[in-house]
Amino acid sequence: TTHYLFIVVVAVNSTLLTINAGDYIFYTDWAWTSFVVFSISQSTMLAVGAIYYVLFTGVPGTATYYATIMTIYTWVAKGAWFALGYPYDFIAVPVWIPSAMLLDLTYWATRRNKHAAILIGGTLIGLSIPLFNMINLLLVRDPLEVAFKYPRPTLPPYMTPIEPQVGKFYNSPVALGAGAGAVLTVPIAALGAKLNT
Secondary structure, eight states, rough: OOHHHHHHHHHHHHHHHHHOOOOOOHHHGTTTHHHHHHHHHHHHHHHHHHHHHHHHOOTTHHHHHHHHHHHHHHHHHHHHHHHHOOOGGGBBBOHHHHHHHHHHOOOOOHTOOHHIIIIIHHHHHHHEEEEHHHHHHTTTOHHHHHHHOOTTTTSSSGGGGGOOTTTOOOOOOHHHHHHHHHHHHHHHHHHHHHHHH
């Protein structure tokens, strides 16, 4: 029961952390200017969360399930913003599922070798996420128009986009730190529980 509780905590917190880490592309106003930061953060978070899921269950296909959870969660958020009157392109849903499928394929093809999953699968995620999301961003109508016409209400006035600025990263350190702390705490707690048994 404790192990299943751990995996539920990881599922919830790592999903939130992954979306927060990709806040630069989740909202289209800073999508292009922070693409590199998004690619690094998203590939890292997907690899960590998906590999944890896959190795915990030992079942190929679990990484794709994990990515599907995040995708559904983000589409719900997109629908919520759209219902509030924002344009359809206000949120760009990151493409996680194909990269997670590559990880699952690696795990299956290497006969459930966890080291191969981490090294080869992680590398495939890092290489494929920027590619899939670049295609995804090309489909967005006009990120800059969205940025100027529909600034995020969560941003204070001094952070409202005026012109594209490369390297300006606006996120919540508190939310990011809390999510990271929760995700890092889980394997440590699991190890502690195992040592106590």
